[in-house]
Amino acid sequence: MNVFYLLGSLAGIGLLVGLNLFLMGRAKRRVDSDAAIALLAREQPGFRAHTAISASDGAAALIEDETGAFYLVAAAGADLVSRKLAPAGVKALARDGATLRLSLRDLTFPRATLRLHDEAVARDWQERLAPLLRESTSNDRGRARAEPRGP
Numbered sequence: 001m002n003v004f005y006l007l008g009s010l011a012g013i014g015l016l017v018g019l020n021l022f023l024m025g026r027a028k029r030r031v032d033s034d035a036a037i038a039l040l041a042r043e044q045p046g047f048r049a050h051t052a053i054s055a056s057d058g059a060a061a062l063i064e065d066e067t068g069a070f071y072l073v074a075a076a077g078a079d080l081v082s083r084k085l086a087p088a089g090v091k092a093l094a095r096d097g098a099t100l101r102l103s104l105r106d107l108t109f110p111r112a113t114l115r116l117h118d119e120a121v122a123r124d125w126q127e128r129l130a131p132l133l134r135e136s137t138s139n140d141r142g143r144a145r146a147e148p149r150g151p
Contacts, residue, residue, distance in 0.1 A: 029075045030058030036073035037063060039080050044071075053125060055114040062100075062114065062125055070129060072102065074112055083109055085132055093133045095126045102129075 033052040040047045040063060047065060054061040060074040070085040083089070083106060092103035100114045100122050116122045 029078050029080060031061045031073055031075050031080060033061055036061035039073055039082055040071055043082060056117045057115050060112050060114050072112055087132050090132045093129055095122050098122045100125060
């Protein structure tokens with residue numbers, strides 16, 4: 001293979017990527033509570049929000065519906081994606097000051113960081129979400145006992 005063909009191909013690909021970024025930009029959508037609730041209302045039939053909080057940097061939002069279920073909405077490029085937070089899907093929950101970090105059992109959405117405006121608000125949402133983590137841990141223990149052992 002000729003080295004010039006390889007270098008020319010790489011340069012062409014780089015030029016196309018650069019042109020795409022120049023023309024389309026790297027716009028990332030900001031998430032606010034209203035946009036998150038509107039998305040969930042379109043995706044979840046009968047959805048009615050109870051409380052919502054959005055990250056101060058616009059990266060994500062947490063919403064609790066009237067039934068007590070929690071949803072995470074985050075920016076993914078120019079779109080928004082949502083996940084219902086279920087005990088089997090929450091791996092870890094940590095708080096550092098006003099920042100909440102969620103680790104999820106989801107290959108396409110493994111983690112989310114919410115930088116909230118106030119430490120007390122972050123503590124409140126950590127306490128609200130804590131039962132999901134406790135249920136997740138107890139489900140893991142139950143699953144570990146129910147798995148058959150090898151011969």
